[in-house]
Amino acid sequence: MELSQVLEEVNSIFCKVLNKPTIILTESSTADDVDEWDSLNNIRLIAEVEQHFKVKFKLREIMKLKNVGELCTNIQKKTA
Amino acid sequence: MIFNSWEFAFLFILITGIFYLIVPQLRKWLLLTGSIIFIGFNHWGYLALAVSTAIITFSSGIWIDKQNSDKTRQRIFTISLIAHLTILVFFKYFGFLEANLSLFIKTIGGNWNSSITKIFLPLGISFYIFQSISYLIEVYWEEQEAEKNLGDFLLYMLFFMKFLSGPIERPGDFLPQVKEKKAFDYDKVSYGLRLIAIGLFKKLIISNQLATPLNDVFASVQDYSGAQLCVATLFYPIQLYADFSGYTDIAIGGAAILGYRLSPNFNRPFIAQSITDFWRRWHMSLSFWVKDYIYEPLAFRKRNWGTWGIVYALLITFILLGLWHGDSWNFIIYGAIQGGVIIYEMSRSKWCTKWNKYLSGKWFKTYNIIRTYLIFAVSLLFFKIEKFADVIYVINHIFDGIGSTYKEISLGVRDHNIIVISLATSLMFLYEYTDSKWDIWGKFEQKSILIRWSVYYLIIFIIFSCGDFGASDFIYLQF
Numbered sequence: 001m002e003l004s005q006v007l008e009e010v011n012s013i014f015c016k017v018l019n020k021p022t023i024i025l026t027e028s029s030t031a032d033d034v035d036e037w038d039s040l041n042n043i044r045l046i047a048e049v050e051q052h053f054k055v056k057f058k059l060r061e062i063m064k065l066k067n068v069g070e071l072c073t074n075i076q077k078k079t080a
Numbered sequence: 081m082i083f084n085s086w087e088f089a090f091l092f093i094l095i096t097g098i099f100y101l102i103v104p105q106l107r108k109w110l111l112l113t114g115s116i117i118f119i120g121f122n123h124w125g126y127l128a129l130a131v132s133t134a135i136i137t138f139s140s141g142i143w144i145d146k147q148n149s150d151k152t153r154q155r156i157f158t159i160s161l162i163a164h165l166t167i168l169v170f171f172k173y174f175g176f177l178e179a180n181l182s183l184f185i186k187t188i189g190g191n192w193n194s195s196i197t198k199i200f201l202p203l204g205i206s207f208y209i210f211q212s213i214s215y216l217i218e219v220y221w222e223e224q225e226a227e228k229n230l231g232d233f234l235l236y237m238l239f240f241m242k243f244l245s246g247p248i249e250r251p252g253d254f255l256p257q258v259k260e261k262k263a264f265d266y267d268k269v270s271y272g273l274r275l276i277a278i279g280l281f282k283k284l285i286i287s288n289q290l291a292t293p294l295n296d297v298f299a300s301v302q303d304y305s306g307a308q309l310c311v312a313t314l315f316y317p318i319q320l321y322a323d324f325s326g327y328t329d330i331a332i333g334g335a336a337i338l339g340y341r342l343s344p345n346f347n348r349p350f351i352a353q354s355i356t357d358f359w360r361r362w363h364m365s366l367s368f369w370v371k372d373y374i375y376e377p378l379a380f381r382k383r384n385w386g387t388w389g390i391v392y393a394l395l396i397t398f399i400l401l402g403l404w405h406g407d408s409w410n411f412i413i414y415g416a417i418q419g420g421v422i423i424y425e426m427s428r429s430k431w432c433t434k435w436n437k438y439l440s441g442k443w444f445k446t447y448n449i450i451r452t453y454l455i456f457a458v459s460l461l462f463f464k465i466e467k468f469a470d471v472i473y474v475i476n477h478i479f480d481g482i483g484s485t486y487k488e489i490s491l492g493v494r495d496h497n498i499i500v501i502s503l504a505t506s507l508m509f510l511y512e513y514t515d516s517k518w519d520i521w522g523k524f525e526q527k528s529i530l531i532r533w534s535v536y537y538l539i540i541f542i543i544f545s546c547g548d549f550g551a552s553d554f555i556y557l558q559f
Contacts, residue, residue, distance in 0.1 A: 019430070039371055040356070040390055040426055047383040059380045060221050063372075 001079055003027075006053075006072040013048050017041065027069030053079055081121045082244070082553055083330045084283055091118060096337055104261045108235055111338065118240035119203070126202045133167060134237035136160070137212040138230055141219045145226035157220040161213065168209045171202055176407030206404055206559050207246045208237055210369055215251045217373055224251045232258045241335040245327055245556040247343040247365035254340075262339035274521065275333025277539050278511070282326030283554070284547030285504040290319040291552055293491040301470045306480025311489045313478060316464055317457050318505060320555060321349065324363070327554045348512050353448035355421040355455060370401050390426070395419045405463065405559050410471065414462040421455055500546050 011025045018036040031037045037045070049071070050056060055078040065071050081087045095114040099107055120127040140160035147153045169177070185192045215236075218224035227233040236254050297304050297312040304312070328345040335342045343365050352358035359367045375397040382389030395416065402415015425432075435444060461471045490498060514520050524532065 038356075039375065040394075043376075043379040043383050043390055043393075044386075046380070047386070050383075059377055062380065063221060063376070064223070 001076060003072055003076055006075050006079075007068070009052065010049065010068065010072055010075070013052055014045065017044050017048050025068045027067065027072065029068040030066070049075065055079060081118060082557065083327060083334075084280065084549075084552075084554075087121070088118075091121075092334060099262075099338055100264050104263070107262055108258055109231065111239065112231060112235045115235065115238040115240040115243065119238060119243060122203055125200070126204070129167075129171075129202050130204070130208055130238060130243075131234070133164070133208060133212060134234050135230075136163060137215055137237065138227065138233045140216060141226035141233075142228065144216070144219050153220060157216060160216055164209055164212050164216070168205060171200075171205055173403075173407045203557065204244045207248055208243065210248050210366070210404075211237065214248065214369060214373065218251055224255075227251070227255055239335070239340070241331045241338070241340070242342055245324075245331075245554060245559070247328065247331065247345050248369055249343060249365070253343060257340050260339070265339065268336050268339060270525075271521070272333040272336030275329045275336065277536075277543065279326040279329030279331075279333060280543050280547070281504065281539065282322040282329065282508060284543055284549060286322035286501060286508065287319050287326060287555075288548035288550065288552050289493075289497055289501050290315060290322070291548075293493050294319055297491060298465050298470075301465070301474050301477075305488060306477045307489050308491055309474050310478050311491060313457050313461060313474065316460055317350075317453065320460065320463075321346070322505070322508065323555045327556060348516060350453055350509070351449060352452050353445060354425050354452055355418060356425050358452055358456060359418065359422070366401070366404070370397050370404075374400060387426075391423050394423055394426075398422070408466070410462040410465065410468060413468075414459055417455075417459040417462070421459075504546070 007025065007027065011023065014023050014025060014034070014037070015021045018034070018041060020036060023034060025034075031042070046057060046062060053075050055075060057074070061074060065074070081091070091114065095110065099110055102110060116127060116131075119130055137160070140156065140163075144153055144156050144160070147156065182192050215224065219226050227236070232255065235258050236249070236251065239254075242249060294312050294316055297308060298316075301309060325346045332342045332344070345364050347361040347364065349358055349361040352361050375393050378396055379390055379393035382392055385392065398415040398419030399412055400415065401418070402411045402413070405411045405414070458475070461474055462468075465471045465474070493501070524535070
């Protein structure tokens, strides 16, 4: 799967979970760039991403993620 | 030895003087010696325990880092985590656990009397054990390389400006600073001195002056009218904030003079519009600690439970946060209230967004700020008052005696002191507001030396003329 396609699908998950259709993510987006992306919603987002892409993350993998780009690269590796 | 004592002032001036006179290579050793004197001056037992804990943490870190197998790493990490928690539980919660176990046995018909009343509580234990755990987790998660230099590690654990009540420093923030060469920096020294002055202003003029009347009310609540209980409940958050943020300002300022950056602990908490927002602004080094090391691992494990997983993680996290403060059921309730309100706010977030659209944003914002303050003020009754029955008494009688006289609600504080406290509190909030909007100190630095030193002398004069210098510990020293 291409990175841009992963990013697009992650973007639609964010819009759905955070209930905000206007969110536009880039690879460098972080929690500071999206108002509703807090520690409470972070877990919902991860659960939804896992379900959507049928992948499993370890806590340490999640803690190390610095931005959306790293999340997408991680998904890309797991689905390859 | 506390920050607002002459002994500390003498030690700090002595250390700072020598710090900038000796060669840079010796400076961290001077700070370590100063920290050992500072802790040992309070009690040699505190020093022995803190140094032993630091050595256990240091050795565990190296041991974890050396392992290649994930299973062995996990085993060593678990053993060292249990060792640290055992130290904390033994010194802080053993009496509480034994008393509750004895009560439980009696309830089911058994006979066992609790023999331990209280084990002595080593100063700063809750702070440095949490710092140790943070270090071990970071090493275990491979976010932090294990420190190989025992001297540097001891300074990270024992540094006297943060030893007693934090901020709880992460290894990644503090350890690199120990290795930097510290040169004299006029800007950092003047920034540090200003923060110390602001901290002393908050502690001596606001917190100490409010301490006596509020302590009197909360020590014997039955002797006071409903209106007096109401006034005390409303003012306690301000006293606690002035006390703890004053302590933190002195800690950060003192560290800055010696070339170290400590983490911020407060970000204008009383403008928070929800309890969720409040805990991102209040005692941040602790709230971020529990978020990263308790809430996120718990919520992650239960992520398939959906909202219930978050509810479960929030409740456990905040109950433990409450319990961190002390060994009583009241602290557990205090934590549970915070967690409960955050869960409620989470469930109402869509509703709030909708109302925010209909109502004028400004009015809804003001309502939310007041609501958050009141919830926090009432929850602090469990934090401040020792007996559960007394908290219930305050809650039941808080609206009695509406129409009380000014003399009654002034809680015996003289008019002169009420004016001083009111002006100082307004000044504190005004300063925080302007400081958050504009770089006032940056602009101030550009003024002439005459204006700058006139202001400095004015601040010193105000602190000496209006401050309450009676021996009064910082509230968070008890934790």
